Amino acid sequence: MTIKSTRRNFIRKSLAASVTMPVFNMALFNEVEAASKKLKGKSASDVASDETFWYQVQKAYTVSPHFINLENGYFSLVSDEVLEAQLKNVQMINEQPSMYMRTRQWGDRANIKRQLADFGGVSPDEIALLRNTTEALNIVIQGIEMNAGDEAIVSDQDYGSMLEAFEMRAKRFGTVVKKIRLPLHPKSDEEVVAAFEAAITPKTKVIHVTHMINLSGQILPVRKIADMAHSKGIEVISDSAHAFGHIPYKIPDLDCDYMGTSLHKWLGCPLGLGMLYVKKEKIKDLWPLMGDVNLPEDDIRKLEHIGTHPCSADLAIANAIKFHNMIGSERKAARLHYLKSYWLKKAQNIPNIIINTPAEAERSCGIGNVGVKGISPSKLADILYDKYKVFTVAINHSAIKGVRVTPHLYTTTHELDIFVKALEEIGENM
Numbered sequence: 001m002t003i004k005s006t007r008r009n010f011i012r013k014s015l016a017a018s019v020t021m022p023v024f025n026m027a028l029f030n031e032v033e034a035a036s037k038k039l040k041g042k043s044a045s046d047v048a049s050d051e052t053f054w055y056q057v058q059k060a061y062t063v064s065p066h067f068i069n070l071e072n073g074y075f076s077l078v079s080d081e082v083l084e085a086q087l088k089n090v091q092m093i094n095e096q097p098s099m100y101m102r103t104r105q106w107g108d109r110a111n112i113k114r115q116l117a118d119f120g121g122v123s124p125d126e127i128a129l130l131r132n133t134t135e136a137l138n139i140v141i142q143g144i145e146m147n148a149g150d151e152a153i154v155s156d157q158d159y160g161s162m163l164e165a166f167e168m169r170a171k172r173f174g175t176v177v178k179k180i181r182l183p184l185h186p187k188s189d190e191e192v193v194a195a196f197e198a199a200i201t202p203k204t205k206v207i208h209v210t211h212m213i214n215l216s217g218q219i220l221p222v223r224k225i226a227d228m229a230h231s232k233g234i235e236v237i238s239d240s241a242h243a244f245g246h247i248p249y250k251i252p253d254l255d256c257d258y259m260g261t262s263l264h265k266w267l268g269c270p271l272g273l274g275m276l277y278v279k280k281e282k283i284k285d286l287w288p289l290m291g292d293v294n295l296p297e298d299d300i301r302k303l304e305h306i307g308t309h310p311c312s313a314d315l316a317i318a319n320a321i322k323f324h325n326m327i328g329s330e331r332k333a334a335r336l337h338y339l340k341s342y343w344l345k346k347a348q349n350i351p352n353i354i355i356n357t358p359a360e361a362e363r364s365c366g367i368g369n370v371g372v373k374g375i376s377p378s379k380l381a382d383i384l385y386d387k388y389k390v391f392t393v394a395i396n397h398s399a400i401k402g403v404r405v406t407p408h409l410y411t412t413t414h415e416l417d418i419f420v421k422a423l424e425e426i427g428e429n430m
């Protein structure tokens with residue numbers, strides 16, 4: 001044996017000793033499939049409270065036992081099967097490095113994009129596979145044709161990075177950003193559409209809409225806003241970071257011109273994955289963020305010029321879609337809605353509680369926001385974690401002050417009971 005090979009073996013052994021590979025129980029994953037099949041014929045709302053079924057789903061995830069995670073809006077835990085697939089891909093690509101990249105990478109990517117496009121109800125020629133919503137929507141916000149003086153309409157509850165992208169473009173190229181105030185508890189879709197419509201001028205080129213507002217959980221009527229905007233020749237960008245894989249819809253239902261999402265949020269894909277949809281006829285006029293002059297202007301892949309990146313995660317998208325479909329979009333949304341309503345209905349009767357999520361059932365799904373009079377959002381988040389081990393995130397926005405609460409499929413009603421009890425103790429002691 002050469003010194004080199006002895007050294008290699010030594011390194012292998014030390015690595016094997018230091019890395020603890022997670023142990024997965026595929027049987028549990030298969031149990032979800034079996035349990036799901038048994039529900040045939042039952043409505044999504046009936047299944048939403050079927051704790052026997054959701055117990056099977058919960059078991060398909062490995063959740064930290066050290067705290068109650070009610071902050072799944074940042075990104076969600078992947079199921080064990082998705083994680084296992086991702087780890088296998090890491091290993092496979094590590095063994096084959098540039099051989100994989102040069103021979104298989106593009107075919108695999110095209111296959112994944114086909115599955116993703118199918119899930120979204122669009123053509124693979126209309127989607128770019130990217131790293132997150134921030135990247136997807138920066139491509140649009142910075143790449144659509146706008147002249148100095150042209151106006152973009154945004155809202156006060158849009159995500160900070162998108163507002164910054166519009167501000168940066170304005171600073172650099174003299175475009176104009178008009179910010180509207182959105183109602184927290186709208187009485188109708190028309191009220192929301194009217195808020196955008198009122199800001200339109202002959203200079204308006206684009207409206208940016210947050211599909212599901214991350215701060216409060218409010219769902220905006222993107223289709224109605226798009227219909228109104230299109231009737232005036234204005235384009236629409238949908239920030240669907242939280243909507244895709246959370247509420248059931250196909251992208252054409254929105255009739256938006258551009259849609260960005262983070263696949264690592266509600267679709268349950270590995271961290272670092274996003275998608276941009278661009279309506280076919282709009283692709284040719286959209287400038288890439290990363291230089292690309294070789295691909296035809298109407299080829300969506302011109303927007304994917306992101307260089308070498310960990311495509312091991314991309315491959316596990318197929319597993320995430322499979323897991324999602326095994327449960328079903330309608331059932332998943334109904335369960336998330338049920339979990340949100342479970343805690344919120346109890347919380348709203350507690351003294352000093354402020355609910356920052358629209359009251360009407362169809363205006364939110366799994367995301368909710370609650371505040372306590374006299375306690376700052378960060379103090380409330382700290383008390384919840386320090387005293388009750390309930391992890392949420394403080395939202396200190398000019399219009400919304402509270403903690404955002406985002407349960408997921410692996411959240412149990414028992415965990416929500418602990419959260420509600422904590423709110424009772426906090427609210428009653430104010």
Ligand SMILES: Cc1ncc(COP(=O)(O)O)c(C=O)c1O
Pocket residue numbers: 073074132133134135158159161210212213214239241242262
């Ligand atoms: C509404 C909204 N848009 C965009 C983003 C950005 O997502 P990412 O950080 O995955 O790019 C977020 C993140 O939470 C969000 O809530």
